[in-house]
Amino acid sequence: MGNTHKKRKAGNSLIKIGKNIIIIFITMTISLMPYTQVRAMTAKQSMTHQLNQVIMKEPALQGAIAGISVRSAADGAILYDYQGDVRLRPASNMKLLTAAAALKVLGENYTFSTEVKTDAKKIKKIIQGNLYLKGNGDPTLLEDDIENMAMAIERIGVKKIKGNLVADDSRYDHVRYPLDMPWSDEAAYYGAQISALTVSPTKEYDSGSVRVKVKPGTKIGEKVKITVTPKSNYIKIINHAVTVAKDGKKKIKIEREHSKNTVTIEGTLPLNAKESKEWVGVWEPTRFAATLFKQALTERGITVTGKIKTGTVPEQAKLLTKHQSMPLSQLLVPFMKLSNNVHAEILIKEMGKLKKGEGSWDKGLTVMKSEVAKLGVNPNIMVIRDGSGISHVDSVPANQLSKLLFSVQKEKWFPVYLNALPVAGNSDKMVGGSLRKRLTDPSMAGRVRAKTGTISTVTSLSGYVNTKSGQILIFSILLNNMLDETKGKKIEDTLVTILANQ
Known part of the structure; x- marks a missing residue:
């Protein structure tokens, strides 16, 4: 027993000596590290602690699910990961994937045309044949553009069309809504029908809707x-x-x-009282566009004797005039800053048409997945049902969104992509976009460029933040099962402010 006791004492002494050696080794190692490296470790620990405090103590997150990923924009290293590999509904953060794929497939100078053709053998004062309005997917077509095309017909000297006005939206299939769009969104501007021939009411370009x-x-x-x-x-x-x-x-x-x-x-x-405004999605945007065109012709004294019909332009039809849209680099501004769902779905169908010969969600999403995979994102661990994020079935990990945002920095079109993101605290609608009324404090305004997202019970924010220390951090915050999305946005702002103060 005595010997055993002595052995235990000796063993304990050896353990103490071992612990002291380890402590001395760690102390020596830290003391030998460059000061900046030690400081970086401390800063990261501080940031982690602050972010964890918000996540653990915020009452609005009780019963909710959060996925948060923070990376260095310089090397892509993950600096903070809270359930970053958990698939969550991204809402409009899905548009980050759509915009990146569209820039890769279509290019920043890509434009959409709208054409006016006729199958008449001769172009005279009276056209003996049909007039065709052919849409090729322009989501920014305005009433003014339609009127300009009518004026072009007038300048040719045409006074009467002895035939029908045929609207051609055949570039895309006739499936008007994304697979999982809630029926309650049908009449809303953000749930407007998708057509290759569609008109926007204002320069906010809410395609397929009217402003009331x-x-x-x-x-x-x-x-x-x-x-x-x-x-x-x-x-x-x-x-x-x-x-x-x-x-x-x-x-x-x-x-x-x-x-x-x-x-x-x-x-x-x-x-x-101040006026109330609402944007309402129209039923059958193709016919609506044709109605506006016939109206514009009538106002210029040009009569169409036939009816408005839908159909396809014959191969032998002659081009009378056409309108070319703004380039994709400009189109991305209203798309991303104002979070336009119709633009997202049109871009998906256009990618499908260009790469697979079919303007459908099925083909377009196949192309989109293929393109984001080239940017290091893994679509096989995601559920992607549309291009806008309106679906409650879409699910994407925050780490994948932050990885995308790191990878796109190397692309030649990155300045266009970055410019399209909303800028926090900037009151100009086409600059601040959906972040114009958020993070407005002078200490934060202009330091965050990020895509917002909101659907029922979901809010999200992913983008870039300039820190006090001069770094750029990439972040993705996905909050699901929220009882109040407004409180979710305040949590996002709190988390991003912590990042900005690093």
């Missing part, structure tokens, strides 16, 4: 005043909304009937 403005009347009890842009007989307005006293409630409801273009407006609007 509601203003109060001049006296109590009077119906509110309605303005629809673009104006046409394609949309039928039923106005049940009335003007109430100045201290009355502002409660306006604008709804479009399923499968129709009947928009009902109900509610109340106080005297002198």
Whole structure:
């Protein structure tokens, strides 16, 4: 027993000596490290601690799922990873993948054309044949562009078309909605139908929709005043909304009937109240575009004797005029900054048409997955059902989004990609975009370029942040199963502010 006790004491002494040697070794190792390396380790530990504190203590994250990835923009090293490999719904952060693939496939100078053709044998004052309006996917086509094409027909000297006005949207298939789009989004501008021939109401380019403005009347009890842009007989307005006293409630409801273009407006609007605006997706955007074109021709004294129909342009048809869209480099600005879902889906179908000969989601998504794989992203561990992120089935790991954002820096088109991202705190809508009212404090404004994302119970933010120490950090924050998306956005801003202060 005595010897055993002595052996234990000796053993304990050896353990203590061993521990002291390890401590001395670690101390010597740290002391031999360059000061900047030690400081970097401390900074990383501090950042990790601060981020963890938010994640663990934020009440709004209780019961929710967060996926967070932070990388160095310089070498791509992961600096922070909280469930970064867990697949989560990305919402509009999916557009980061779509934009990168589109730039790789189409190129920054790519444009879309809209053509006017005829199958008449001779172009005279009276055209004996059909007039064709051929869409090739331009998501930025405006009423002004349609009017300019009508003016071009007028300049040729045409006065009458003795035939039909045929709208051709055959470049893409006729599947109008992404696979998993909620039925409740059908009448919303962000759920507008996808067509190769579509018109935007304003220079925010919400393709396939109209803008409805509601203003109060001049006296109590009077119906509110309605303005629809673009104006046409394609949309039928039923106005049940009335003007109430100045201290009355502002409660306006604008709804479009399923499968129709009947928009009902109900509610109340106080005297002198600010106008209400809503963008409403139209039913069958192809026919809407043709209706606007026929209207523009009529206004210039050009008669179309036939009807508006849908069909395809014959091979022998002659080109009368065409409109060319802005290049993709410019188109990406409203697409990404304003998070335009229709643009995303059109780009998917265009990639499918160009690379696989079919303008469909099936072919387009195949192309998109192939292209992002070339950027080091692994599409095999993702679920990708659309290009916009409107689907609640889409699921992507945060580490994959941060990897994409690292990889695209090496591409020649990266300046275009970066320029398209919303800039935090910049009030200009086409600069700040969906981040213009966030991170507005002077210490943060202009330091974050990132893509936002929101669908029901989901909020996301992925992009680049300039830190106080002069580094650029890449981050991806995906928050799912949120009870309140607004609180989710505040959490995102808090996390990004921590990164900015490193």
